[in-house]
Amino acid sequence: MxxxxxxxxxxxxxxxxxQDWYKARGNVWGERYMKEKENILTKERNKKEARIIVKYLPRNSKSILDAPCGYGRISNSLAALGYRVTGIDISDYFINLAKKQAKQLGLNVSYIVGDILNKKITGKFDAVLNIFTSLGYLEDDKKNELFIKRLCQYTKRGGRLIIEIINPVAxxxxxxxxxxxxxxxxxxxxxxxxxxxxxxxxxxxxxxxxxxxxxxxxxxxxRLYYTHELINICRKFSCDLINVLDQDGKEKNIKNSLRIWLIFQKK
Ligand SMILES: C[S@@+](CC[C@H](N)C(=O)[O-])C[C@H]1O[C@@H](n2cnc3c(N)ncnc32)[C@H](O)[C@@H]1O
Incomplete structure (x- = not known):
């Protein structure tokens, strides 16, 4: 479609x-985004999201892929906790900001500029993250599904895929x-x-x-995905749902929560 x-x-x-709004020439991911999100994506929020992620990582996790990572707000927070993080994003503007912050904090994060659909990333990861409604940007269901397939493919067997999206119901x-x-x-x-x-x-x-x-x-x-749609797509690529959480990482108030977390485990 x-x-x-x-x-x-x-x-x-x-x-x-x-159709190409999400690419660099669309000008969506840049200075304006940073200023607009300044009061929304606060340090406290980054910490809270990192805490939820850590809670749902498989035991003894080491490697994490943040795809896409934006300007590294989650990648750098997790690297600071000792995880080996790889972050990929299509925006070189964001990747430069992410690298700059990592350097300032003395963190070692592997940052890649590239399109998740076709950039080859070496290896598989204990956890793959897709946070802050970072899917559904492509012009049809097939391409969006391929994007989700990539996230599943980069997840190790027994590893977790963690998706955080807008909840269309709310x-x-x-x-x-x-x-x-x-x-x-x-x-x-x-x-x-x-x-x-x-x-x-x-x-x-x-x-x-x-x-x-x-x-x-x-x-x-x-394209806003309803939970059952994402669950069905991920299942095709061997990732089974284990939890749905509200924006505070609780299993309580899903229908009224504007954001939701979906935690999958790769078979
Ligand atoms: C809403 S932002 C969220 C970024 C990050 N996950 C966060 O939580 O801050 C979405 C990001 O997706 C990136 N992006 C969009 N399409 C992409 C693609 N095909 N490959 C890689 N990155 C992409 C954009 O550059 C942007 O940084």
């Missing part, structure tokens, strides 16, 4: 031509179609969101208005 072809007509108008209960965010430096961000029920894709248009410079428009499209 090609999402753009099957989406609602009004959404199709916005998303047409944006998201669509209170879907914020319009949102305004004022950043510390005075940049204004206007978000327009559209949820397409035909394809379970969420489309976000961001208008960035910065004092003294041209207004930028960004679009991103993400």
């Amino acid at each position: 090609d999402y753009i072809k099957y989406q609602d007509k009004t959404i199709r108008k916005i998303t047409g031509g944006h 998201l669509t209960k209170d879907y914020k179609e319009k949102e305004f965010v004022l950043l510390k430096d005075g940049t204004k961000l206007y978000f327009n969101r559209y949820f397409d029920f035909r394809t379970s894709t969420s489309v976000t248009k961001i208008r960035e208005v910065k004092r003294g410079s041209k207004t930028k428009n960004l679009v991103h499209i993400i």
Whole structure:
């Protein structure tokens, strides 16, 4: 299924031509993202997420693949705890930030710039991480499935695949179609969101208005996966679900939790 072809007509108008939004030229992963997430992805949150991850690692874990790792907020936190971490991301801007921070902290992390779909990573890992809704970016179900297959393939037998994503059940209960965010430096961000029920894709248009410079428009499209869909896909690639957790890492409040953790074990 090609999402753009099957989406609602009004959404199709916005998303047409944006199949490559997640690549460097889409400008989504850069300075604006860092500023926008500054108050969300705090040090405390990184620590909390690292704690949840560590709790669900297989016993005696050593090697971890963080795929994609972004600017290394989780990779560096886990390396600081003594794990041997490899981080891969398509954005060289993010990988440079990750390396810089690792160096400042005296950490040894193996960082790779590359596309998870086709970059060859040597070896298999005790745990593979996919955190902060880092899948569903590709233009059809087949490619998204291939991406998930890669995550499963890099997981050792008996190892764990840990996925943390937006929970579409909670998201669509209170879907914020319009949102305004004022950043510390005075940049204004206007978000327009559209949820397409035909394809379970969420489309976000961001208008960035910065004092003294041209207004930028960004679009991103993400296929939101319901838990049962991910469970079925991962099972095909020998990863069986062992736990679903809410955003605090508890087994309690899944339906109202905007984010969820899925913990898989490779057969
Ligand atoms: C929402 S960010 C999350 C990053 C990181 N997991 C975290 O928790 O901070 C998603 C990341 O996916 C990366 N990305 C998107 N498509 C990718 C691909 N095909 N291969 C590698 N990285 C990719 C982007 O560059 C971005 O850093």
